[in-house]
Amino acid sequence: MTDIESFRRAATELLGERGFTCDPELVEPWLTDWRGRYTGKAVGLASPASTREVADFVALCAAHRVPIVPQGGNSGMSGGATPDESGASVVLSLRRMDAIRDFDPATRQITCDAGLILQALHERVEAEGLRFPLTLGGKGSATVGGLISTNAGGTQVLRHGTMRAQVLGIEAVLADGAIFSNLVPLKKDNRGFDLKQLLIGSEGTLGIVTAATLRLLPAIGERRVVWVGLPSIAAARQLLLHCEETAGEALEGFEVLPAHCLQSVLAHLPDARSPLLGEHGWHALVELVGTVDEAERLDGLVETVFASAMERGLVDDAVIATSETQAEAFWQLRDSIAPAERAIGPAMQHDISVPVARMAEFVETVSPEVEDRFPGTRAIGFGHLGDGNIHFHVLAPRGATRGEWEASEGKAISSYVYDRVTEFGGSISAEHGIGQVKRDELARLGDPVKLELMRSIKRTLDPLGILNPGKLVPLAPHGATP
Amino acid sequence: MTDIESFRRAATELLGERGFTCDPELVEPWLTDWRGRYTGKAVGLASPASTREVADFVALCAAHRVPIVPQGGNSGMSGGATPDESGASVVLSLRRMDAIRDFDPATRQITCDAGLILQALHERVEAEGLRFPLTLGGKGSATVGGLISTNAGGTQVLRHGTMRAQVLGIEAVLADGAIFSNLVPLKKDNRGFDLKQLLIGSEGTLGIVTAATLRLLPAIGERRVVWVGLPSIAAARQLLLHCEETAGEALEGFEVLPAHCLQSVLAHLPDARSPLLGEHGWHALVELVGTVDEAERLDGLVETVFASAMERGLVDDAVIATSETQAEAFWQLRDSIAPAERAIGPAMQHDISVPVARMAEFVETVSPEVEDRFPGTRAIGFGHLGDGNIHFHVLAPRGATRGEWEASEGKAISSYVYDRVTEFGGSISAEHGIGQVKRDELARLGDPVKLELMRSIKRTLDPLGILNPGKLVPLAPHGATP
Incomplete structure (x- = not known):
């Protein structure tokens, strides 16, 4: 029996037939990212039903050195939930865990499993005259766990902040299968490092979010x-x-x-x-x-x-x-800008932020620069001006072929845009995260002190390098130094 | 020349006469904490004038293995800024660094050095029709850096959150003297782990905050x-x-x-x-x-x-x-409750939080329990009900001697209160931090998974154990396992 076979057998034994499958028909839909940029392979698809099962499964993966790609609604914009092409990883879906664990309308807090879909969360709390103040285009598929792991944004950030600001507590499974339990509905808690903040936005590279306690607001009247x-x-x-x-x-x-x-x-x-x-x-x-x-x-x-x-x-x-x-x-x-632009033809999409005070200057300066340097392109910026976050899209010249143009001129355009964003003191990822799509650009443009800190924290929390390797942290898979 | 002498000489050379002193008259006022519970000794008092000087000084301390106790206004409630009695540490005061680096009223952001005093910050922004929405009793001495390092609270948390919610960016010096620069006035930035969150509330055990960018609000009309x-x-x-x-x-x-x-x-x-x-x-x-x-x-x-x-x-x-x-x-x-209670006689003061929904139950249950178990005492709770955070004080029986009662019955009372807080799902430190006063209670009552995570992060970011050893993290000094 090969290692992979013994892992599959142990996984099936642990999670049951519903919890673990290698059936290509069931696995395949989850091997390509939402934007269709990446398609990977996987040892199998795990769908545990409880935090305990997630923990046991992670311990099993650690024992077999099988890398884990955590996945929520598979609607991320940066390929962070898609396995690589090696076929060595397992996809760990949280979608089966979608229960509401506790909901007290009076305290305006809800505790739910990571797999709960954003729209279902909205509907549940609206029924009690409350609202969850974060929304975005993918709300029909995005899960609470995915939103936390990517620190998602959306159109209400100006007033209410990103996902980080909505999270009161989380529960997560760490790389050794330990359960980090921080679902405390405490508004104030200064017992040391705020570890949940490290897990929020870490794209599954430090732990797997299994549940969260979220703040709610009164419904809009x-x-x-x-x-x-x-x-x-x-x-x-x-x-x-x-x-x-x-x-x-x-x-x-x-x-x-x-x-x-x-x-x-x-x-x-x-x-x-x-x-x-x-x-x-x-x-x-x-x-x-x-x-x-x-x-x-x-x-x-x-x-x-x-x-x-x-x-x-x-x-x-x-x-x-x-x-x-x-x-x-x-x-x-x-909300129709993205699909409308997509219908026109290929485009390089840049989710960037610069200091709010310099946003107008950025758009007015960099748009003509890009159009001059790359003749036939059209640069447009739209979105969350109040957050200093725009989606800066560069449309391909008429007649360009999607994949081909993106891989050649498109790539050069993105590098140019990210260079200019960095010169403006901005971020190459305002709300979509790094995933795989921006990992190399982060390595190229990131502050070396911060990159080194990220690497050492990653090595500390995931010494075997089994948590979503190849994503976010500019490290070679399995924890080797790049 | 002993090691200490050579360190002192190098420090004086680096920071100048104004930047480093061993004069007992100048050093002594900073060796006792605000509440007068701890008095330590120090190799000297460093008062660097710039981030560069802080970085160079930290590198010097690392080379000499001299532990550093960072200090702002010395008005913390948990002894976190007071050196131990060994005399091996140096106190690093940030008070000389009190400049405002950048202030743009239109964007409602201010960037200032860590040593800026809260009251001065209030006055500066009020002059422009703005306000900084965090205040507390010690505002005349508390510094921005200290407020960040302890994730301070106060009376406006209900509406505006703790210090963490006010911080848009920080600059900090790490244990090896590297400068972590994150003063970006970006409202959205998803380039990997939010490392500043780890430094906020870490009480100088992971890095030394040297500057911050803070959010401001319109003045109250x-x-x-x-x-x-x-x-x-x-x-x-x-x-x-x-x-x-x-x-x-x-x-x-x-x-x-x-x-x-x-x-x-x-x-x-x-x-x-x-x-x-x-x-x-x-x-x-x-x-x-x-x-x-x-x-x-x-x-x-x-x-x-x-x-x-x-x-x-x-x-x-x-x-x-x-x-x-x-x-x-x-x-x-x-605001006069604390001094008024102090005037009555000795008291054990507990800065605790429990889930907001259970606060009333906690006070109504635990107050009589304490008074029954410890005859002659009086238990009272007051404060920030809206945050689930009360100050739960237990007044000594009439005639009790301050130091003696605190060290005997007082200690037993605190343990009892913390046990009950933990049973209620609460926190033994809502806003005052851990420092030295609660370190052992954190070790006793803390979740082992969290404690181990804290320890490993501490070891990773401060492998020599020179950043505020003996505080917050339940670790023996110099990084040894307890």
């Missing part, structure tokens, strides 16, 4: 959604500051997109129309929220914010959604 | 401060939930104290008087805040919140401060 036409991204930045100053805590969202993005979306969605007449170089989508009693206050606030913005010449034009349906239609325009 | 009389702490908890539901984001503070605390304060402050007529078992101090335009809204909110609370029988009586002076007077009653 009233909202006002405004579509704004602006002359420039610099004007959008001015409007953002103005909104922050005037609307304060009521400001829930502030997204921007250039005219080109809106045109792509309108071409992509046959029934959609532009919220504003006339041409505007840039657009902003602004959302203000309040409690159910604050309808009047919100109307006054919108009036105050935009009347003074118009007066100060910050905006060209603005329209308030007059119904919830129209508000949703405005948001749909924003 | 209007506030309403209400003093409330309640029948029980359970009623206070109900009122808190009611306030959270009704006042939402406007709720800024919620502190509680039992009748006995108020009596002690009134006895201690000759000019103070009780805000309410009549006797109440418990009192709450509630603060609601809004922008400068929201005076009317706040008045309406206070009216709504307390009229309905009265109606529902949640409160016995309530009075709104009619002026800023009166509001300050209400807060002074709260």
